[in-house]
Amino acid sequence: MGARSHADGSARVNSVATPFVESMQAAAVSGLPGSGIAWLDDTRRDALRAFATHGLPDTRNELWKYTALRALQQRAYAPRDAGAASRPVADDLLRLDGCEGPRAVFVNGAFRADLSRLDDLPGGIVLQPLSEVLRHQPEPLRFLLAARAGDEDGLTLLNRALAADGVIVRVADGVRAFNPLHVVHVGTSAGSAVAWHLRDLMELGEGASLAVIEHHVGDDTSGHFANLARTITLHARARLDWTIVQRASRDATLLRRTDCVLHEDTELDFHALELGGKLARHELRVDLAGDRARFASRGAFVLGGRQHSDTEVLVTHRARDTVSDSLWRGVAGDRARGVVHGRILVQPGADGSDGCFYNKNLLLSPTAEIDTRPALEIYADEVKANHGATVGQLDDNVLFYLRSRGIPLDTARRMLVRAFCAVTLDGIQPAGLREFCETLLAEQLPEAEA
Amino acid sequence: MLKIENLHVRIAGREILKGLSLEAKPGEVHAIMGPNGAGKSTLGNVIAGRSGYEVTKGSVTFDGDDLLAMEPEARAAAGVFLAFQYPVEIPGVNNTYFLRAALNAQRKARGDTELDSMQFLKLVRERVKEMGMTPELLNRAVNEGFSGGEKKRNEVFQMAVLEPRLAILDETDSGLDIDALKQVAEGVNRLRSPERGFLVITHYQRLLDYIVPDFVHVLADGRIVESGDAKLARELEAHGYAWVRDRTPTEAHA
Numbered sequence: 001m002g003a004r005s006h007a008d009g010s011a012r013v014n015s016v017a018t019p020f021v022e023s024m025q026a027a028a029v030s031g032l033p034g035s036g037i038a039w040l041d042d043t044r045r046d047a048l049r050a051f052a053t054h055g056l057p058d059t060r061n062e063l064w065k066y067t068a069l070r071a072l073q074q075r076a077y078a079p080r081d082a083g084a085a086s087r088p089v090a091d092d093l094l095r096l097d098g099c100e101g102p103r104a105v106f107v108n109g110a111f112r113a114d115l116s117r118l119d120d121l122p123g124g125i126v127l128q129p130l131s132e133v134l135r136h137q138p139e140p141l142r143f144l145l146a147a148r149a150g151d152e153d154g155l156t157l158l159n160r161a162l163a164a165d166g167v168i169v170r171v172a173d174g175v176r177a178f179n180p181l182h183v184v185h186v187g188t189s190a191g192s193a194v195a196w197h198l199r200d201l202m203e204l205g206e207g208a209s210l211a212v213i214e215h216h217v218g219d220d221t222s223g224h225f226a227n228l229a230r231t232i233t234l235h236a237r238a239r240l241d242w243t244i245v246q247r248a249s250r251d252a253t254l255l256r257r258t259d260c261v262l263h264e265d266t267e268l269d270f271h272a273l274e275l276g277g278k279l280a281r282h283e284l285r286v287d288l289a290g291d292r293a294r295f296a297s298r299g300a301f302v303l304g305g306r307q308h309s310d311t312e313v314l315v316t317h318r319a320r321d322t323v324s325d326s327l328w329r330g331v332a333g334d335r336a337r338g339v340v341h342g343r344i345l346v347q348p349g350a351d352g353s354d355g356c357f358y359n360k361n362l363l364l365s366p367t368a369e370i371d372t373r374p375a376l377e378i379y380a381d382e383v384k385a386n387h388g389a390t391v392g393q394l395d396d397n398v399l400f401y402l403r404s405r406g407i408p409l410d411t412a413r414r415m416l417v418r419a420f421c422a423v424t425l426d427g428i429q430p431a432g433l434r435e436f437c438e439t440l441l442a443e444q445l446p447e448a449e450a
Numbered sequence: 451m452l453k454i455e456n457l458h459v460r461i462a463g464r465e466i467l468k469g470l471s472l473e474a475k476p477g478e479v480h481a482i483m484g485p486n487g488a489g490k491s492t493l494g495n496v497i498a499g500r501s502g503y504e505v506t507k508g509s510v511t512f513d514g515d516d517l518l519a520m521e522p523e524a525r526a527a528a529g530v531f532l533a534f535q536y537p538v539e540i541p542g543v544n545n546t547y548f549l550r551a552a553l554n555a556q557r558k559a560r561g562d563t564e565l566d567s568m569q570f571l572k573l574v575r576e577r578v579k580e581m582g583m584t585p586e587l588l589n590r591a592v593n594e595g596f597s598g599g600e601k602k603r604n605e606v607f608q609m610a611v612l613e614p615r616l617a618i619l620d621e622t623d624s625g626l627d628i629d630a631l632k633q634v635a636e637g638v639n640r641l642r643s644p645e646r647g648f649l650v651i652t653h654y655q656r657l658l659d660y661i662v663p664d665f666v667h668v669l670a671d672g673r674i675v676e677s678g679d680a681k682l683a684r685e686l687e688a689h690g691y692a693w694v695r696d697r698t699p700t701e702a703h704a
Contacts, residue, residue, distance in 0.1 A: 397538055403499070415548070
């Protein structure tokens with residue numbers, strides 16, 4: 001374990017055309033925004049062909065070891081929601097405490113200008129939906145959209161082929177945004193199960209600073225498939241506070257991959273609260289490419305039913321005196337399954353790096369399962385690196401203590417789950433959002449019994 | 451108020467209590483003394499409802515209700531309080547928050563209105579003053595990083611806020627130096643009232659110099675073998691538990 005494996009698992013040819021692959025192939029590239037532009041059509045077709053060969057990642061791939069997509073393979077999805085532009089969305093769903101500033105809303109994978117609030121963006125911050133960029137001036141994004149990364153897997157290929165929308169955010173050098181930017185992804189019933197593919201780019205110029213709050217919500221019962229690919233670049237001395245609150249509908253499949261590059265003296269402060277989805281995965285790759293770049297992550301997932309959550313935090317220390325510091329908490333009840341993989345790779349030359357990854361987990365039922373794998377690989381000198389992972393249960397002695405004071409069992413469990421995860425929420429800003437997250441956490445308590 | 455009749459209790463198949471009977475009325479302070487392994491803590495835990503104890507015979511009633519059939523939280527709402535021998539640390543759960551949740555859960559279960567945060571804070575401030583509790587401890591996580599003395603004082607403080615009708619003190623004196631012992635005893639004495647009964651479980655007579663009991667029971671080998679008044683505690687101190695064992699065991703009733 002811990003061997004440097006490629007994320008693609010690509011050598012094999014997937015000869016079996018599964019219902020999933022077939023439904024994706026049926027998605028006409030010609031109907032996508034930007035179609036007719038030769039280089040875009042080429043890269044999309046090329047990627048779709050490659051996807052048909054690769055298929056979805058399978059469990060022989062080290063990064064997918066505990067997340068099997070067998071059930072997904074058997075599902076077919078409509079290529080897009082034709083009615084996404086006009087579906088009504090309750091305002092309650094969009095609102096998030098502490099996020100009264102600019103807002104970009106996507107409904108079933110399509111940008112909705114009517115629900116967004118982007119008029120009062122401060123100067124120096126440009127936010128464009130990818131769909132508009134594709135229609136009007138895609139050339140500047142060619143580097144991103146036509147890029148063939150060395151480690152593309154089936155999902156990134158699929159994303160390159162079919163991405164139709166997403167958030168493109170650029171912050172100019174030295175611009176410091178005060179209000180957090182609120183990005184909402186809504187899944188709402190489209191009659192049948194639909195797929196969408198989003199491609200995001202966040203680029204912060206030198207000395208820029210931005211806070212982004214990403215909110216996934218859903219009232220969808222048809223079970224959508226969302227595939228997000230994201231690139232985040234922080235130029236020297238930039239700072240990004242990024243918080244994800246994931247409350248996708250219980251039938252949704254949400255697969256995300258984020259590639260971050262942090263140049264010198266940058267800071268990425270990441271928080272995640274993962275509560276929703278039937279299958280939710282986030283592969284977060286952080287490349288500490290510049291000296292003294294810092295990455296901190298705090299996250300928690302709380303699962304019930306048959307939910308499956310997979311968190312991959314893959315940090316590469318490439319430059320000197322870089323710092324990574326991750327702290328995750330996982331809670332699973334009923335028949336839920338959690339997967340946590342924290343890998344710290346310290347490359348030759350990244351001397352003086354300091355990396356740690358800690359993960360504690362709580363099982364609330366004998367049929368729940370959490371697999372956690374911290375891994376360190378160090379090829380540099382004077383490195384400080386630590387990792388640790390545990391899986392345990394609620395302490396009966398503590399539960400009895402609370403109950404002996406009059407607190408009912410169910411409330412006692414909620415209190416302890418909330419307390420267990422609290423350390424990951426402490427740093428969330430603004431305070432209104434933190435309190436909201438605490439409430440969500442307390443409400444999320446999964447069934448303890450099998 | 452509390453009536454225990456011929457109580458037999460097993461833990462992991464081993465019989466710990468072998469026919470214990472005891473009755474406590476409101477306003478009475480009963481001391482339960484005995485050597486290690488006599489079953490003292492088992493008695494407190496069975497009354498409060500800790501799991502892992504198998505009652506094979508006998509009964510425990512509280513105001514005539516079958517206590518053994520009730521969940522621990524229902525016993526608390528009925529007025530039973532156990533001050534733990536080893537109070538647990540609960541990282542991440544704020545002391546004040548915990549106590550308010552406990553008090554309001556009990557009030558709700560009894561059909562009383564819950565206290566809002568202003569009312570609760572007022573109550574807590576009063577109790578803090580009365581009990582000589584260090585106010586900073588309220589803003590910390592429950593018992594986390596507390597010294598042994600602070601933990602025991604916190605137990606008595608919780609008792610003062612929750613105002614139980616039957617308070618069981620399980621070796622509240624253990625691990626305390628003499629100053630801490632006096633403080634804890636003062637706190638308990640302040641809570642003595644004609645409506646409230648106490649079971650004071652202790653290994654040593656020392657605590658009973660400060661909390662003077664109305665009755666003293668000697669628990670040995672799972673039964674009460676001797677009962678008397680406060681003087682019995684001093685005799686035990688002078689002669690040791692072997693002295694009781696050598697005498698003819700008598701079934702004791704308070």
